[in-house]
Amino acid sequence: MNFRDSLNEAQYAAVTAPDGPSLVIAAAGTGKTRTLVYRVAWLVEQGVDPNRILLLTFTNKAAREMLDRAHALTGGGVSGMLGGTFHHLANRLLRQHAREIGFGHDYTILDSDDAKKLMKSCIDELEIDDKHFPKPQVLLSLYGLASGSQKPLDDLAYDWFSEAPIDIGNVLKLRDHYTKRKKELNVMDFDDLLLYALKLFQTSEYVRNLYQDRFQYVLVDEYQDTNTIQAEWVHLLAGKHKNLMVVGDDFQSIYSWRGADYHNFLSFPKRYPDTQVYKLETNYRSTPEILEVANACIKGNPMQFQKTLHAVRESIAEPTLAMLRDGDEQARYVIAKIEELKRKGTKLSEIAVLYRSHFHAMELQMALTHARFPYQVTSGIRFFEQAHVKDACTVLRLLENPADELAFKRLLEMFPKLGPKTADKIWKKLGSRFEARTPEAHAKLILALPAAAESIWKEIQPVFLAYDKENLSEDPGEIIYRFNKAFYGEYLVETFENAKHRQEDLDSLIDFTARFESCADFLSEMALLTNLDSEAETSPAGQDGVRLSTVHQAKGLEWKAVFVIWLNEGLFPSAKSVEQVGGEAEERRLFYVATTRAEDRLFLCCPEVRRKHDGGVIFYEPSTFIREIPEHLLKKERGFF
DNA sequence: GTTTCGGTTCTTTTT
DNA sequence: GAACCGAAAC
Numbered sequence: 001m002n003f004r005d006s007l008n009e010a011q012y013a014a015v016t017a018p019d020g021p022s023l024v025i026a027a028a029g030t031g032k033t034r035t036l037v038y039r040v041a042w043l044v045e046q047g048v049d050p051n052r053i054l055l056l057t058f059t060n061k062a063a064r065e066m067l068d069r070a071h072a073l074t075g076g077g078v079s080g081m082l083g084g085t086f087h088h089l090a091n092r093l094l095r096q097h098a099r100e101i102g103f104g105h106d107y108t109i110l111d112s113d114d115a116k117k118l119m120k121s122c123i124d125e126l127e128i129d130d131k132h133f134p135k136p137q138v139l140l141s142l143y144g145l146a147s148g149s150q151k152p153l154d155d156l157a158y159d160w161f162s163e164a165p166i167d168i169g170n171v172l173k174l175r176d177h178y179t180k181r182k183k184e185l186n187v188m189d190f191d192d193l194l195l196y197a198l199k200l201f202q203t204s205e206y207v208r209n210l211y212q213d214r215f216q217y218v219l220v221d222e223y224q225d226t227n228t229i230q231a232e233w234v235h236l237l238a239g240k241h242k243n244l245m246v247v248g249d250d251f252q253s254i255y256s257w258r259g260a261d262y263h264n265f266l267s268f269p270k271r272y273p274d275t276q277v278y279k280l281e282t283n284y285r286s287t288p289e290i291l292e293v294a295n296a297c298i299k300g301n302p303m304q305f306q307k308t309l310h311a312v313r314e315s316i317a318e319p320t321l322a323m324l325r326d327g328d329e330q331a332r333y334v335i336a337k338i339e340e341l342k343r344k345g346t347k348l349s350e351i352a353v354l355y356r357s358h359f360h361a362m363e364l365q366m367a368l369t370h371a372r373f374p375y376q377v378t379s380g381i382r383f384f385e386q387a388h389v390k391d392a393c394t395v396l397r398l399l400e401n402p403a404d405e406l407a408f409k410r411l412l413e414m415f416p417k418l419g420p421k422t423a424d425k426i427w428k429k430l431g432s433r434f435e436a437r438t439p440e441a442h443a444k445l446i447l448a449l450p451a452a453a454e455s456i457w458k459e460i461q462p463v464f465l466a467y468d469k470e471n472l473s474e475d476p477g478e479i480i481y482r483f484n485k486a487f488y489g490e491y492l493v494e495t496f497e498n499a500k501h502r503q504e505d506l507d508s509l510i511d512f513t514a515r516f517e518s519c520a521d522f523l524s525e526m527a528l529l530t531n532l533d534s535e536a537e538t539s540p541a542g543q544d545g546v547r548l549s550t551v552h553q554a555k556g557l558e559w560k561a562v563f564v565i566w567l568n569e570g571l572f573p574s575a576k577s578v579e580q581v582g583g584e585a586e587e588r589r590l591f592y593v594a595t596t597r598a599e600d601r602l603f604l605c606c607p608e609v610r611r612k613h614d615g616g617v618i619f620y621e622p623s624t625f626i627r628e629i630p631e632h633l634l635k636k637e638r639g640f641f
Numbered sequence: 642g643t644t645t646c647g648g649t650t651c652t653t654t655t656t
Numbered sequence: 657g658a659a660c661c662g663a664a665a666c
Binding site for chain 2 (some may be wrong): 058061085086087088105112113190191193194254255257258307356357358359382416417418419420421422527528529550551552573574576577590
């Protein structure tokens with residue numbers, strides 16, 4: 001393979017870097033993924049066993065893309081290489097060694113919805129009835145931050161609630177209780193996966209040696225988004241061979257609210273004194289006038305590796321700043337521009353509308369539907385977190401983990417006359433455990449059920465018992481199918497008005513299970529996967545449509561034309577973020593990410609007012625980020641409706 | 642004592 | 657939407 005001809009100077013240097021620690025500072029659109037993929041190919045060509053290469057990413061999408069590309073580039077020469085998200089690797093190791101840290105190997109992974117529910121019941125159990133006590137969601141963020149940053153909870157809590165009269169003692173007590181409950185239920189939340197994986201490495205010499213020996217080369221994508229745990233874990237993973245290559249861009253660090261600390265990235269050379277540094281600044285994606293806007297907007301941010309995007313492309317058009325009246329006019333403006341682009345030959349799938357928060361897209365979604373424009377939303381609600389999908393998986397979860405109280409209660413609460421209180425009583429009566437595979441457990445349960453639920457249970461009991469009898473532990477789809485046939489299909493129709501649509505979801509869920517080797521595999525995956533349609537998007541069948549996405553979810557992607565909507569003070573930058581220390585700088589980086597997604601055309605949209613549902617209006621100033629861009633870089637437009 | 646239903650309010654970002 | 661709250665219904 002000719003590496004020289006496929007790469008520019010800086011890329012080539014990084015790809016062929018000598019052993020030892022190396023830091024690749026890769027600005028937006030400079031071929032970061034390409035560099036990583038070629039690095040893998042290079043290593044393999046040097047005779048490194050792919051089995052001994054580890055590639056860590058943050059998202060499933062990034063992992064899949066890199067593995068695919070590496071595969072294609074080497075003609076299948078990288079099979080055996082381990083590549084995936086931090087959470088995936090953590091899960092993989094923990095499944096094998098969970099006992100060493102006091103869990104069963106059959107632990108369940110809580111998604112955020114489960115975690116919220118469990119947190120709520122913890123609050124009830126501690127009888128905290130303070131009206132002003134923070135909501136489960138808030139507490140989870142706080143605990144997650146403490147876990148990810150490895151900082152003491154009390155310090156963080158004092159800062160977090162400095163202006164609210166919150167009993168910090170309760171906040172601390174609650175975390176201990178929550179931790180204890182998770183152990184009892186044999187469940188881990190997302191933060192736990194990372195935390196316990198690190199703990200495993202710190203406490204078990206055997207495990208540490210096993211993987212330190214194995215991983216001769218460790219590559220980390222988006223290193224600026226690592227938190228303390230991840231950085232420490234990476235440090236240990238590469239601890240023996242010390243061939244650690246991290247790639248990232250401090251300008252694109254946008255996850256500090258979940259503990260990401262780009263100082264890991266900035267201080268990498270300090271931590272590893274013999275680090276080789278490579279800087280990629282040649283941008284292949286965008287026109288010079290788009291890059292000028294991007295460079296201008298990020299320049300003022302404090303504490304960063306200075307770098308400037310150099311364009312290689314020809315000019316096309318100045319980015320447009322559109323001043324609009326309200327959300328409706330904004331929607332009409334966007335649609336009119338999309339029509340114009342389409343007439344000039346841009347495919348709809350090459351156009352994206354980006355925004356700070358999901359609800360910012362509401363008017364636009366309605367207008368697009370009305371105008372019969374095909375569009376695809378990278379949705380806020382994750383496929384696997386929808387109520388009916390979670391309902392359908394309760395049986396499986398119980399079969400796999402008899403201590404899964406959340407699944408048990410979720411299942412029982414679908415029955416008539418059975419609410420939270422009764423479900424709790426029954427769970428306790430059964431000794432906080434339900435061995436769903438044994439007939440004895442079912443007999444005991446039936447005695448405890450209200451009369452109305454009894455007959456329903458008798459319908460679904462065979463589904464549970466078939467698991468061992470018919471050896472279904474490798475066929476998650478079959479269990480879901482039978483549960484649906486025995487009970488859930490009917491329940492769906494009685495409960496939801498859009499039952500048909502939800503039934504279709506379940507059908508595709510059953511199809512989706514086919515790719516998994518076991519129920520345990522499937523359950524882990526569905527907690528760690530974001531969306532079912534993520535692969536529909538890469539498949540050729542993915543139909544033509546405008547992409548609607550949050551900026552966070554757009555990271556790493558690119559489109560010919562990009563619209564950024566609701567660029568208003570309080571919305572983007574979001575008011576809540578700006579309150580936090582370093583919040584505005586992070587929002588600015590987010591805006592930088594948004595602008596650097598565009599290849600040819602960039603439209604910045606800035607309405608004046610937002611209409612509330614009650615008919616009132618709120619005035620919004622244009623975003624600081626707009627005002628920071630020198631005027632001559634933008635072409636100004638007004639609404640025309 | 643519980644469940645269920647209907648009305649109200651509010652949306653940050655993700656593994 | 658969906659999460660929360662209060663009141664009616666069982």
